[in-house]
Amino acid sequence: MRGGVYLAVAGGAFRRYSTYRAATFAGLVTNTVFGAILASTMLALWHARPGLGGYDAAQAVTYIWISQALLVTVAVWGGGFQDDLQARFRSGDIAIDLYRPVDFQGWWLATDLGRAAYQLLSRGALPMLAGALMFDLALPADPLVWAEFLLAAAFAVLVSFALRFLVTLTGFWLHESEGVRAAMTVVSMFFSGMLLPLALFPGALGELARVLPFSAMVQLPTDVLLRRRTGTGLLGLYAFQLAWAAALLALGRVGQALAVRRVVVQGG
């Protein structure tokens, strides 16, 4: 019963995003343009330093296209359900959400998973196809690796959702969480591996980046697709992602329980 509700919510979110066709097309053009720019800069860097970070030039270029595919899917910039929820804080509709017979966190997680599935198919797959036409990519032929990647990407969405949920919860206290959200964007862009592979981060900065939850969002799924982690290493990778997801989702539950007690409804 319960699962059916969430599935319906996720399906609704998938269909909702798929109706914005012009926006999807414009967005995938943007992803393709940025992918081409960043891939060119990577080629220039790897031309000067072949084999940097353990990647060859083709893998470095592939890294860029995978991370572009994940950018919107995983919502590294923030967004997705966050925009809807923030609008509901402003309008006061948040009060209705809290009295629904469905779990608040579960409801929004379901919408975000539906959104992510659509974004992966549109703004993930299509720019990567364009990238494969423009550059030599080092993508695996084995369908099993792709399945492993999809699982890692799904866990990446879980971690990202849990983080964005926490940021949005601050709206209960701050009334306006735009600033916290902007700050989170900075941190997650940098530490997720979205800008550069974490292997290129020097010393302690690299160590720090690897243990933070953000690496679960971009760096780890690309590691799976580029076959940098296989076998037991792969299990460790999933465990890392799931551990952070569980911890952050639990923290979100606690925050939610505290927030409900002191909810201030704005507007009316």
Place this chain on the structure above:
Amino acid sequence: MAEHPGPPGPFAPERTGLLARAGWAARCWWLISGMWVRSMLTYRASFALSLAANVLVTFLDFAVLLLMFSHTHRLAGWTLPETAFLYGTSSVALGAANVLVGSVGGLGERVRAGSLDTMLIRPAPALAQLAAERFSLRRIGRVLQAGAVLAWSLTALDVHWTWDRVLMVPALLLCGTLIFCALFVGCSCVQFWWGEAAEMQNAVTYGGGTILQYPPTVFARELVAGTVFGIPLAFVNWLPALHVLDRPDPLGLPAGFRFAAPLAAALCLLAAGLAWRAGLRAYRSTGS
């Protein structure tokens, strides 16, 4: 400003002449953005945090450059100070244009909701209203950050500064800002026909800004040629920088191109103005 006393209202006199109309538009922009600034300062903590985050998030592009140069001394033949010069000039121009007219990207939302009508019946130019809509003071974060990088690059560059090179820098920033303003307005006009295409504008403006942060030699020749003859981005900083940094042109263009930025800016503004007028004429209200 002095020739337009009194509040903007239905009794504002009919304005003729390009200069008077531009002055009136600038005054409307100033009043509306001032209003948005005051409203945003209500949430002071949130504003301070988002300004700081804006400086940081724009600094991330540069942090990536620094990380890249921590692994190599030259990127496609260019040194760090030279690349920082490109980065600073591109980002200052893009950031300034974003402060001035960046909000026009919201046009599509207004077209979809039909709320552009309320702007059209007000006695202020619709473009000025739209550009100042939800004016975001935190956008100056990018200008501040890029200005700092540019200032550093000017001290670190190994350039023989002659008067023409010195003059070239402010001229480049001015023309670059105008070209990006024209791109913001021109690309947003697509939304008159295609209301959801706001992201297309990002590909040209932010994508263009990112291209110009790197040496032209990083990219394929076709792309470089496209930024000269297609979307005239190369006039923002690549071509003038070749003169300032005394570098050969990877495309082998005549030297005159390095000084043609004002002409390119004028043509861009003209094209954006025509696109805006064509868009307004094609606009049909949703009636809601």
